[in-house]
Amino acid sequence: MTPLPPQIRRQPVERAFHGHVFPDPYEWMRDKESPEVLEHLAAENDYAEASTAHLAGLRETIFGEIKGRTQETDLSVPNRRGDWWYFSRTVEGGAHQVFCRVPAATTGDLLADWTPPVVEPGTPMAGEEVLLDANAESEKHEFYSLGSFDVAEDGSLLAWAEDVAGDERFVLRVKDLGTGELLPDEIPGTFYGAFLSPDARAVYYTVVDESWRPHQLRRHVLGTPVADDAVVHEETDPGLWLGAGLSADRRWIVVEATCSEFSEVRIQPVDEPAAEPRVVLSRADRVLYEAEPFLLDGRELILLTHDHEAPNSRVSLMDPVDLGRPVAEVSLRDVVPASETERVNGCAVxxxxxxxxxxxxxxxxxxxxxxxxxxxxxxxxxxxxxxxxxxxxxxxxxxxxxxxxxxxxxxxxxxxxxxxxxxxxxxxxxxxxxxxxxxxxxxATVLGGYDPADYAVERDWATAADGTRIPISLVRRADLDPSVPAPVLQYAYGSYEHSTDPAFSVSRLSLLDRGVIWAVAHVRGGGELGRAWYEHGKKLRKANTFTDYVAVTEHLAARPDVDEHRILVMGGSAGGLLVGAVLNLAPEKYCGALAAVPFVDPLTSILDPSLPLTALEWEEWGNPIEDPHVYRYMRDYSPYENVRPLPYPPVLAVTSLNDTRVLYVEPAKWVASLREATTSGQPVLLRCEMAGGHGGASGRYSQWKDTAWEYAWVLDRMGLAGA
Incomplete structure (x- = not known):
């Protein structure tokens, strides 16, 4: 008997902006505390499980393949800091890492002193200390994730922060590594990136405002009440994200307020915690930059990685006497000059x-x-x-x-x-x-006799409608017969200047070994071809991201080694927005669509400044609240608002109840609308992780199971469930 999808009631709700009225009958699902909403999400999970019950064996097989290829009891390469070698272990059956260290010798022989010790998986070393056993900690919770992990310069203290809900709100704790005892200092509601002061007397941390934007850097003196923590800096612009860290030589606190288009950095001497942090370059100059104070032959300088008169950025030296001056009045000496063909991503010293x-x-x-x-x-x-x-x-x-x-x-x-x-x-x-x-x-060890020669990598290029060449990365089995058209899983992200760079994946082997070609469409909106590649895929050029993707699909479909009837679209988060937009443009070109935590209702979200991160998003998409043109432009590509009677392919959307970046309600509404509108009769499924965040469930085993679930569905859509 064919499972039936949940019945979803419609409730009249309208959103009105700039003279446009949008009826949104599923907006009622935004109430996360509603028993009706929770029951509906549970019903969606039941429907997804029932609809894919025939894939249970394949899911177990793929999970076994991922697990079987992974050296479960393993470790990282020790990294030396001060008098210690730091590393992490994984153990069979453990979903998280165990963080360890062993003493380091200093003999004067640099080659010997900086050659990492040989550590055997599963075998403790003499003098080995366990700093934090995340496996043991995670057993107390359904969800567990670390947001900060920092050891004092002298090795005396550990500061770490953990999230046990998936909402990326962390509790910061400090441990005395000499005694193994927890200090009484416990700070709830912190964000990522907490760090200890070089003298190990204080810990710096950021907190978020009501819209989940990190906006304050605070300094907590150990042993004092948290209520007395000093605010080192507060960022009041809702469009800027605040972060902080130590300079490389640990003499300065570096505070950065940034968005995708400009930044403002302040520096404060570590030994003057009460001093007002000084601005390097004002935000009024609209320069996107990073700043690193350092000494060159005893002279204080500022190392700037910046885009002033250099869209692809350059690296320059700045005299501290110019701190706070307009950039036009600052004398900058380039050490890495600007280039039209190469992008400077960052610089450490x-x-x-x-x-x-x-x-x-x-x-x-x-x-x-x-x-x-x-x-x-x-x-x-x-x-x-x-x-x-x-x-x-x-x-x-x-x-x-x-x-x-x-x-x-x-x-x-x-x-x-x-x-x-x-x-x-x-x-x-x-x-x-x-x-x-x-x-x-x-x-990294890949078990099961992995040989890279069994796989082939190819760079291809598609041509967009405006003549722009779009790079494509293709990965396949080397022994695939090129005369036999193969199915393709076409992936893309295409936002925030994030590039999908070459990277190895154990789980991907389960697709490749069944004859699937993995294709990455490096569309505009990413950063693969420099800053202009990003600029031409954001704001009022965002549509390029989606049309580039379709152009790649058309190019692949014309290749003799590709089965044009078995191309599946895949993306997550902003890449999920791409999935939704592409389905509205050309649903007939795809045999299925996998959208992970998809940002498919962007206009509704960005029109509400009270929602997490909304103001920060205006630099990426534009501000539809103030600009009617931006509103209309976004309205024309928003996946949810453009669902209409079309032959949509089978769709699988996955989300998490506690995701604070892309709220679960976006894919929930989108799935309901697709199900109502599609003319193909193909199933539209929603899986919701009820104890997870933006990255899904916590722990490697849960993540492997989720991947196996999704890949089994993908293979089924391609007709390879029995392969």
Whole structure:
């Protein structure tokens, strides 16, 4: 017997703006505390389970494949800070990490002192200490996630914050690592990124306002009442997000208020906590920048990574005498000049080098610039560690200020995550004793005989209606017969200048091994081809994101190795908005649609400043409250508002009840509307995690099960459920 979807009542509600009235009969589902709403979500879960009961065996098989390929008892590569090597362990059956450390030796032999100890999975080392066992902590709760984790510079204290609901509100705690005792200091309602002061006497943390925007940086002196905590800085602009941290040399507190278009950074000496933080460049200049105070040959300077007269950003040196002056009056000396073809993503500083993250030819790379070169003429050229693959991702994972090594993370679509250490010349007087090439410390183990040669990666290009070339990344089994058209899972995100970079996925192997081609559409709105690529896919150009995606689909469908009848659209969060918009544009092109925590009712959300993060979103989408043109533009692509009688393919939407970024009500309303409007008769399903947040359920096993559930559905839509 075919399961029947839940009956959803309609309630007359209208939203009126700028002379336009939108009837919204499912808005009543916004009441999260309503028993009727909770009962409805439970009924949706029951319907989704009943509709896919035939896939239960396949789900278990895929979960077993993910689990079987993962080395469950494993560990990270130890990273040295001060007198300790810090690392984390995972254990079989444990959903979370166990954070540990062992003493580090200092012999004067830099190569030996900075070579990580050999730690065996599942085997404790002599002198090993457990700092936090997240597995043990998570057993007390249905949901568990860490938001902060910071060890004092001298290794004496640990500050960490945990969320046990999924709403990203954290309780901050501090532990004495000498005694193992918890300090009485406990601070509820904190946000991500808390950190201890260098003297370990205070902890800095941010809190959110009623719209879930981090707006205050506070300083808590350990042992004093939380009510007495000083507000270091408060950001009153509802469109700016506040964050803070220590400078690399731990001499300054760096406070940043930012959005996607500009920022304002303030700096405060660590040893003057009562001093008023000083502005580096005013927000009035509308410069998007990061600032890092540091010493160069004993001289105080500010390192700026900024977009002033440089859309793709540049790195410059600034004299502190210019703090707070209009940028037009500031003398800036470039150390990484502006480029039309390469995007500067960020820059860190150590005692000897600048470590620059650059995007070139769509991929992330790391370049090292010796500080000595900043005072020499001519300056030495940057050094970029070379890798063999065309499509890869190389990022900085650790660049401790006084360390002679920079740690890199490396991955690709077929290479499991690797950790490299680069010994930097100039960090010691005995450079000849240090390795000249990156030292591979570890490659993640994939069990079951994984061989990267069994898979192939290809870069292809589609052409949009306006002539713009859209990059596509394709991953498949190398032994697929190109004369036999294969199904495609086409993924995209396309917002916030977020790039979908090459990365390895154990779970993706379960699709590839069944003959699916994984395709990433690098559409405008992301950052793959520089700042302009993002600018041409936001605000009043947002429609490019969706039409680019359809152009990629059409290009793939025309390839002889692709089955045009088995292309499935997939995206999450803002990528879920893409899924909804694309289905309204061209539903007939897809055999199914998977939308994770989809932002499918953007106009309703952004028109309500009381909702989480709304004001921050105006820099991405425009402000439809004040601008009728923005309102009309968003109205024309909003997935929920443009659902109409069309032959929609089967749809699976997944969400979480406690998600504070994309509220569960958006996919709930969208699913109800799709179900009512579709002319295809295909099922529209909603799965709601009742104890999860924006990332779904907590813990790796729950996440693997969710992935297996979704991939089984995908394979079924492609006719591969029996493969």
């Amino acid at each position: 150590t005692a000897s080098h600048l470590v620059v993250s650059v995007r070139a030819d769509t991929t992330l790379r790391v370049r090292l610039v010796a500080l000595a070169a900043l005072t020499s003429d001519p300056a030495a050229a940057p050094v970029e560690p070379a890798f063999d693959e065309e499509l890869y991702t190389a990022t900085v994972s650790a660049a401790e200020h006084d360390a002679p090594v920079v740690r890199l993370s490396y991955t690709s679509f077929t290479t499991p995550p690797r950790v490299y250490d680069v010994f930097v010349s100039g960090a010691t007087g005995d450079d000849d004793a240090l390795p000249a090439q990156p030292v591979l410390r570890r490659e």
